[in-house]
Amino acid sequence: MENFEIGKRYEIHSYKHDGCIHRAWDEAVLLEINDNYLIFGNERTKVTESDGRTWRTREPAILYFFKDSWFNIIVQCKKTGIYYYCNIASPYILEDNTIKYIDYDLDLRVFPDGSFKVLDRGEYKYHKQLMNYSNDLDLILRTELTNLINIVRKKEMAFKPHAVDKYYEQYKNIIHNS
Numbered sequence: 094m095e096n097f098e099i100g101k102r103y104e105i106h107s108y109k110h111d112g113c114i115h116r117a118w119d120e121a122v123l124l125e126i127n128d129n130y131l132i133f134g135n136e137r138t139k140v141t142e143s144d145g146r147t148w149r150t151r152e153p154a155i156l157y158f159f160k161d162s163w164f165n166i167i168v169q170c171k172k173t174g175i176y177y178y179c180n181i182a183s184p185y186i187l188e189d190n191t192i193k194y195i196d197y198d199l200d201l202r203v204f205p206d207g208s209f210k211v212l213d214r215g216e217y218k219y220h221k222q223l224m225n226y227s228n229d230l231d232l233i234l235r236t237e238l239t240n241l242i243n244i245v246r247k248k249e250m251a252f253k254p255h256a257v258d259k260y261y262e263q264y265k266n267i268i269h270n271s
Contacts, residue, residue: 097126097187100267103133104191105156107182110224115196117141121156122267124260130159131185131192134264153264155257157250158185158192163237164201165194166250168257174205177251179241181217181234197226197234203245203252211238 105118118140121133136153157166161184169176181199185192198217203209221231245252 097123097131099123099126100271103187105133106191106193107180107196108193110195110197110220110226113143115143118150121192122264124155124263124267129161130157132157132260133192134260134267136264136268153261155251155260155264158194160184162240163197163233164241168251170257170261175257176205177201177203177245179203181238181241199234199238201238201241201245207245207248207252209242209245 101123102120103123105121107115107117109115118135118138120138121135123131124134125132133156134153135150135156138150138154139147140150141147152172153170155168155170157168159165163181163183165180165182165185167178167180169178179201180194181197181201183195183197185194187193198213198220200212201209202212217234220226226234244250248254251257
């Protein structure tokens with residue numbers, strides 16, 4: 094296993110259940126190492142889609158990847174407030190300087206006022222059938238979505254007011270000094 098290093102740049106690769114690449118981010122700077130999760134920052138990062146199209150993220154983001162939880166959290170620092178895009182996804186692995194996980198379609202969008210919306214239920218249902226998700230996997234993913242919603246409602250972790258402020262400042266300092 095590779096050693097994690099604060100300030101080091103990593104790539105992020107998202108896969109589908111069948112092993113096909115879904116999306117890749119060319120850079121995320123490691124900001125914190127925790128027993129249960131890693132926190133990264135990025136801004137204007139190049140994203141490559143599975144079909145080869147590329148685009149850049151629009152705003153600074155703080156990203157939480159979990160070792161044991163089946164979701165990840167992208168905190169988007171927009172001019173209009175803090176938004177969250179949460180992927181129901183496998184726990185991460187680190188391989189070849191790249192954070193890798195499987196994206197399971199279900200997403201949770203959380204708005205600055207704390208309201209939220211579950212996205213892509215149809216896509217999840219389609220891929221569940223197409224890629225033969227097991228009943229055990231389906232139960233894990235649905236349970237983790239419920240767990241994530243409860244974390245949002247309780248305003249825990251990344252959802253605490255101002256939770257990401259120090260990470261955003263740390264990210265700006267690392268970028269400025271590199």
